[in-house]
Amino acid sequence: SQTIHQWPATLVQPVGSPLSLECTVEGTSNPNLYWYRQAAGRGLQLLFYSVGIGQISSEVPQNLSASRPQDRQFILSSKKLLLSDSGFYLCAWSVAEIGFFGPGTRLTVL
Amino acid sequence: GENVEQHPSTLSVQEGDSAVIKCTYSDSASNYFPWYKQELGKRPQLIIDIRSNVGEKKDQRIAVTLNKTAKHFSLHITETQPEDSAVYFCAARYYGQNFVFGPGTRLSVLP
Numbered sequence: 001s002q003t004i005h006q007w008p009a010t011l012v013q014p015v016g017s018p019l020s021l022e023c024t025v026e027g028t029s030n031p032n033l034y035w036y037r038q039a040a041g042r043g044l045q046l047l048f049y050s051v052g053i054g055q056i057s058s059e060v061p062q063n064l065s066a067s068r069p070q071d072r073q074f075i076l077s078s079k080k081l082l083l084s085d086s087g088f089y090l091c092a093w094s095v096a097e098i099g100f101f102g103p104g105t106r107l108t109v110l
Numbered sequence: 111g112e113n114v115e116q117h118p119s120t121l122s123v124q125e126g127d128s129a130v131i132k133c134t135y136s137d138s139a140s141n142y143f144p145w146y147k148q149e150l151g152k153r154p155q156l157i158i159d160i161r162s163n164v165g166e167k168k169d170q171r172i173a174v175t176l177n178k179t180a181k182h183f184s185l186h187i188t189e190t191q192p193e194d195s196a197v198y199f200c201a202a203r204y205y206g207q208n209f210v211f212g213p214g215t216r217l218s219v220l221p
Contacts, residue, residue: 034208043213044154044199059208090153097142097161099201099209101153 002027004102006091012108019064019078021105023091026072031093033074035066036101038088050074081109112137114202116212123190124220131215133200134182140202143176143183144209148197158185190219 003026013019025031035047046059048066056066063082067075074091086109091102113136123129135143141162146154160167160174160183167174171190176183187194200212 044211046208049208094209097203097205098156098159099144100156101146104153106151 002093002095002100004091004093004100006089006102006105008105009103010106010108012110013081014110015083016080019076019081019085019107021076021089021091021107023074023076023102024072025074025093028072028093028095030071031095033068034092034094034099035074035076036090036092038090040087044090048076083109085109112140112202112204112207112210114200114210114212116200116215118215119213120216120218122218122220125190125192127190129187129190129194129217129219131185131198131200131217132182133184133202133212134180135202135210136181137202137204138178138181139204140210141205142203143174144201144203145172145174145185146199146201146211148199148214150196154199187217190217192219192221195219 005024032051034049036044037047050056050068053068064078089105092099116133144159145157147157148154158169158172158174160176171188173186195218197214197216199214201209203209
């Protein structure tokens with residue numbers, strides 16, 4: 001069966017520091033991969049999605065970037081974090097119609 | 111592009127009563143409509159979905175109905191229980207495109 005991993009589970013970073021969040025999927029090939037951010041008490045904001053290795057589409061221009069170095073690996077990065085980057089970061093994958101979320105990374109920027 | 115609206119934003123019901131959450135979508139090409147439940151601090155979990163060639167789908171206490179003509183779909187929860195308390199998100203998707211989520215409904219089931 002398919003599983004999705006994210007790490008770290010929680011992260012506290014100072015403003016201006018870099019960020020790297022990783023997501024890997026097991027048990028499927030060529031999934032669509034997504035990064036969402038959820039601010040406290042808010043909805044799901046799509047940040048990036050990828051339909052294949054090296055193919056990244058950005059939904060929201062900001063100081064974040066994404067990369068897909070392998071079929072089942074999706075990385076979210078930032079060179080300099082802002083206070084507004086705090087939130088719950090969710091990686092998701094889909095094959096055909098159905099989508100599933102990873103366990104998430106809770107990021108606090110101080 | 112697709113736009114999904116969701117109502118109400120908050121909903122309180124007494125335990126044992128029914129709850130209904132409604133979503134409308136704008137793109138008539140959308141053909142897949144999932145519902146996700148998110149408990150506090152956890153990931154959204156898929157609870158039920160419906161495809162555009164089906165009008166209704168049921169799974170125990172939850173059901174989803176779809177009206178393609180009016181472009182709206184609804185989640186129905188019967189005999190609500192405290193563990194149904196969560197935020198519920200609807201979404202619409204055309205095959206191969208991104209999921210477009212509604213803003214969410216916070217359901218509280220009061221004992």
